[in-house]
Amino acid sequence: MAGNPRNGRPYRRLCAWLRAQRLPCARCGHNIGYELDAKHPLSFTVDHVIPLSKGGDLLDRDNARPMHRRCNSAKGNRTPAPPQPKPQRASRRW
Secondary structure (H helix, E strand, O other), rough: OOHHHHHHHHHHHHHHHHHHHHHOOOOOOOOEEEEOOOOOOOOEEEEOOOOHOOOOOOOOHHHHEEEEEHHHHOOOOOOOOOOOOOOOOOOOOO
């Protein structure tokens, strides 16, 4: 039986690729502490858009995005909700 796939070189390359981009958190939009300790709530983690538990690919770059540890934990294994159309405002009645 193979070990944890997150310990392998392909996953470390994916993490390095995301770190090099220095993107903000995909959930809240704030800067990520890329150099913080891994246990810090604002440190970097890899979020999978389609969760691994729902068939998402661990190593697919299109399925990975940077996120704070706190935001990723709050998201859990949910997929992002489709954007809701904004309601049309009626003009004011004078």
